[in-house]
Amino acid sequence: MxxxxxxxxxxxxxxxxxxxxACALWERSGLWRLRPRRTAGQRLxxxxxxxxxxxxxxxxxxxxxxxxxPRLLPFQTYAVLSGSMRPTLPVGSIVVLAPAAADDLVVGDxxxxxxxxxxxxxxxxxxxRVENDGTGPLLVTKGDANPVEDAWRVPQRGSGWRSVGSIxxxxxxxxxxxxxxxxxxxxxxxxxALAFWTLVELWHPAPRPRLRTAPA
Numbered sequence: 001m002x003x004x005x006x007x008x009x010x011x012x013x014x015x016x017x018x019x020x021x022a023c024a025l026w027e028r029s030g031l032w033r034l035r036p037r038r039t040a041g042q043r044l045x046x047x048x049x050x051x052x053x054x055x056x057x058x059x060x061x062x063x064x065x066x067x068x069x070p071r072l073l074p075f076q077t078y079a080v081l082s083g084s085m086r087p088t089l090p091v092g093s094i095v096v097l098a099p100a101a102a103d104d105l106v107v108g109d110x111x112x113x114x115x116x117x118x119x120x121x122x123x124x125x126x127x128x129r130v131e132n133d134g135t136g137p138l139l140v141t142k143g144d145a146n147p148v149e150d151a152w153r154v155p156q157r158g159s160g161w162r163s164v165g166s167i168x169x170x171x172x173x174x175x176x177x178x179x180x181x182x183x184x185x186x187x188x189x190x191x192x193a194l195a196f197w198t199l200v201e202l203w204h205p206a207p208r209p210r211l212r213t214a215p216a
């Protein structure tokens with residue numbers, strides 16, 4: 001009988017409230033005498049594989065947070081694709097935005113808004129001053145890295161999005177994931193990970209366990 005089957009039988013006996021039967025099966029299986037050993041290279045390889053898996057899981061959680069989170073929670077995320085807000089928002093980072101009433105916005109806030117002269121294009125710049133042309137207050141914005149203020153004016157009414165933080169480098173990943181090719185790769189990622197793990201197991205099989213004999 002194979003080791004996984006013995007383990008399953010022991011677990012079933014224990015979980016069903018029969019510890020004596022579980023102990024008897026454990027003694028009969030001889031699993032307590034098996035001591036598998038791996039070489040130092042194999043142990044290092046497994047450690048590296050676990051570390052890569054942990055990084056991949058963290059990256060996946062981050063992607064889920066910035067892609068699915070805005071659909072469920074009151075925040076938005078945008079990838080920073082230009083250097084107009086350096087060094088506050090480096091290229092490739094993600095800006096995290098929270099909703100804010102227009103009346104609560106003050107000079108110094110970093111906001112994301114639809115560019116008045118290009119509908120559908122969003123800009124993330126800092127408020128540098130407020131003007132009033134007689135019809136109401138207008139926000140004057142500017143990129144931190146730009147030498148001059150923006151040519152447009154943003155009406156200060158309604159509500160908008162104010163920056164509350166940023167995540168470096170994740171914008172590059174988000175841009176790839178949101179592309180057509182990236183969406184296909186994201187769907188194939190679990191299958192590719194399983195195939196990679198299978199190849200590792202084939203190339204570096206665990207050594208056969210050795211049976212320890214009890215002293216006479």
